[in-house]
Amino acid sequence: MNILAVIGSPKVDGNTYKTVCQIEKELYKKNEEIEFEYVQLSRTKLELCRGCYLCIEKGEDKCPLKDARESLERKMKQADAVIFASPVYTYNVSWIMKNFLDRFAYRCHRPEFHGKKAMVVITTGAVGLGFVANILSFMLGSMGFIICAKAGITFAPPHEKDEKKLQIETGKLIRKTEVFYKKIINPNPVKPSLVKLLTFRMQQKVFSKAPQNLADFNYWKEKGWLEKSENYYYKVQAGILNKLIVSIISGLIA
Numbered sequence: 001m002n003i004l005a006v007i008g009s010p011k012v013d014g015n016t017y018k019t020v021c022q023i024e025k026e027l028y029k030k031n032e033e034i035e036f037e038y039v040q041l042s043r044t045k046l047e048l049c050r051g052c053y054l055c056i057e058k059g060e061d062k063c064p065l066k067d068a069r070e071s072l073e074r075k076m077k078q079a080d081a082v083i084f085a086s087p088v089y090t091y092n093v094s095w096i097m098k099n100f101l102d103r104f105a106y107r108c109h110r111p112e113f114h115g116k117k118a119m120v121v122i123t124t125g126a127v128g129l130g131f132v133a134n135i136l137s138f139m140l141g142s143m144g145f146i147i148c149a150k151a152g153i154t155f156a157p158p159h160e161k162d163e164k165k166l167q168i169e170t171g172k173l174i175r176k177t178e179v180f181y182k183k184i185i186n187p188n189p190v191k192p193s194l195v196k197l198l199t200f201r202m203q204q205k206v207f208s209k210a211p212q213n214l215a216d217f218n219y220w221k222e223k224g225w226l227e228k229s230e231n232y233y234y235k236v237q238a239g240i241l242n243k244l245i246v247s248i249i250s251g252l253i254a
């Protein structure tokens with residue numbers, strides 16, 4: 001099993017990296033054969049998104065920026081699971097992580113990572129663990145990642161250091177790592193939530209009406225996802241009630 005850790009902190013040896021190292025240690029305790037690879041976004045040649053929209057409209061191969069995007073995508077596809085880690089910078093993910101998300105924005109339309117298991121890790125000085133973890137999870141979820149666990153640690157400045165809080169959060173980090181591990185070794189396809197099923201149906205509707213030269217249309221067609229009989233990115237039992245709710249809501253919205 002190989003796990004890729006994408007570190008979105010400008011500090012290569014900062015709190016965020018150290019927190020992921022702790023997760024790595026915990027995972028080794030469970031399985032010594034796990035191979036871990038770190039990608040430090042701050043050391044990766046990933047240029048700033050110019051907002052030209054070419055990746056979304058015409059395809060990612062039309063992106064004018066020639067850098068590590070393609071190799072990063074390959075790494076994420078090849079990994080059995082991915083850890084995404086960012087510090088809280090001004091109540092949000094770091095700019096490095098945000099640029100990473102922007103550079104892969106086309107994956108929200110063409111969710112190639114569907115079913116790929118992931119963990120979100122956030123570090124902060126005081127606030128933001130919850131909502132920054134949620135926004136990052138939401139973004140990654142729309143690219144297809146299944147967020148198996150969200151964890152975070154508060155690294156308060158020395159004069160505000162709260163050992164008890166740090167201990168509690170470290171305990172939580174260990175427990176969340178266990179949850180992550182249990183989920184990544186489970187070979188069964190993850191059952192999608194109602195929101196995920198609905199998102200699939202809505203995108204299916206939008207892309208089936210899209211102009212045929214649009215990258216999204218071709219991608220969805222090639223995958224066979226424009227067929228009405230398809231109800232998710234991969235074969236999974238959706239449940240009768242969920243299917244019914246999706247069909248009612250999507251019918252009302254159409």
Ligand SMILES: Cc1cc2nc3c(=O)[nH]c(=O)nc-3n(C[C@H](O)[C@H](O)[C@H](O)COP(=O)(O)O)c2cc1C
Binds near residue numbers: 013
């Ligand atoms: C530019 C900058 C902005 C920050 N913004 C916040 C913030 O909004 N809220 C907060 O609680 N901590 C904030 N912090 C503290 C960091 O989230 C915290 O120290 C984090 O663990 C740093 O991780 P790193 O060492 O990997 O960079 C900020 C730190 C920096 C450098």
